[in-house]
Amino acid sequence: MKRLVLATPAKVNLFLDVLGRRPDGYHDLRSLVVPVSVYDRLTFETCASGIALCAPSQVRLAGLPWPLPLGRSRDNLVARAARLLQSTTGHRGGVRIRLDKRIPIAGGLGGGSADAAAALLGLNRLWDTRLSRDTLMALGARLGSDIPALIHGGAVRMEGRGECVTALPRRVGTPLWMVLVYPGFGVATGDIYARYTLNAGRRPARGRCDAMAAALAAGDVRGVARRLFNALQATVFAKYPLLEILKKELEKAGALGVVLSGSGSTVLALVRDGAQGRAVAARLRTALGLPLWVRVARATGATRRLPVAK
Ligand code: C5P
Numbered sequence: 001m002k003r004l005v006l007a008t009p010a011k012v013n014l015f016l017d018v019l020g021r022r023p024d025g026y027h028d029l030r031s032l033v034v035p036v037s038v039y040d041r042l043t044f045e046t047c048a049s050g051i052a053l054c055a056p057s058q059v060r061l062a063g064l065p066w067p068l069p070l071g072r073s074r075d076n077l078v079a080r081a082a083r084l085l086q087s088t089t090g091h092r093g094g095v096r097i098r099l100d101k102r103i104p105i106a107g108g109l110g111g112g113s114a115d116a117a118a119a120l121l122g123l124n125r126l127w128d129t130r131l132s133r134d135t136l137m138a139l140g141a142r143l144g145s146d147i148p149a150l151i152h153g154g155a156v157r158m159e160g161r162g163e164c165v166t167a168l169p170r171r172v173g174t175p176l177w178m179v180l181v182y183p184g185f186g187v188a189t190g191d192i193y194a195r196y197t198l199n200a201g202r203r204p205a206r207g208r209c210d211a212m213a214a215a216l217a218a219g220d221v222r223g224v225a226r227r228l229f230n231a232l233q234a235t236v237f238a239k240y241p242l243l244e245i246l247k248k249e250l251e252k253a254g255a256l257g258v259v260l261s262g263s264g265s266t267v268l269a270l271v272r273d274g275a276q277g278r279a280v281a282a283r284l285r286t287a288l289g290l291p292l293w294v295r296v297a298r299a300t301g302a303t304r305r306l307p308v309a310k
Pocket of ligand 1 (some may be wrong): 025026027028029125143144145146161162190191193194302
């Protein structure tokens, strides 16, 4: 029996432009994504046969008095990723996987995608199925649009439906600090894309995406803050006005820049450093007095291996 423990990071979209609807019903995107220091943990244990996922039916997050439902284990992306890897490779062995959730559910932080990415990476190693990272990314794309980016790891540019991923240089030694605020409810991504109607007069924001990539490469945090962009934000705010209130309060509290991550519901506020992050978080809690999950986080790298407990 072999064991492996992985910590898999959430992601935020610092930039997300929607270019248009595709014939397959999805949308073409142009997005800049960075992993952030909020992690789910997956523990894998090989066994003779079968795929068993042990995941809680609900998740409790600090600051929220109500639990968040996780859905059936069988439908979880982790179990689906494991079955897909097994059917693709014909691997005969099985696995037991325990999933410990810390990333908010349906919060635009790619939690389910991060878990699926870790499942593909972890099982490819444990089962010794030796698929290349590109092949794993292609398998991941079949399960969800954000999964290839999270298998790749690090800061990336995402294009197409999400399956075209390229590494984004980020200046080493310049930490990117942020405050993440999850309002205690999730957002259904499909519903937001369905509500999103392309503004015919809007110019494509390509130059703005490149300018953001350059600010990241230069470690220019204020430049990054000025260029935060999300084409879905207005659609999401129209449905959930509380999220726009959160954005305004974070701005009042002194954040360098604030934007919705993905299709929400998490709002991210860039800050100078961890100390400012804690001050902004405290001011937000006092100003609103609402139950919220608020975390000070920083941009981080890829899924990493943790020591296995004996
Ligand atoms: O790929 P994923 O399952 O994460 O996407 C959830 C939903 O978001 C899709 O069913 C689709 O409606 C929408 N979507 C889209 N274009 C993308 C990504 C997602 O329309 N590039």
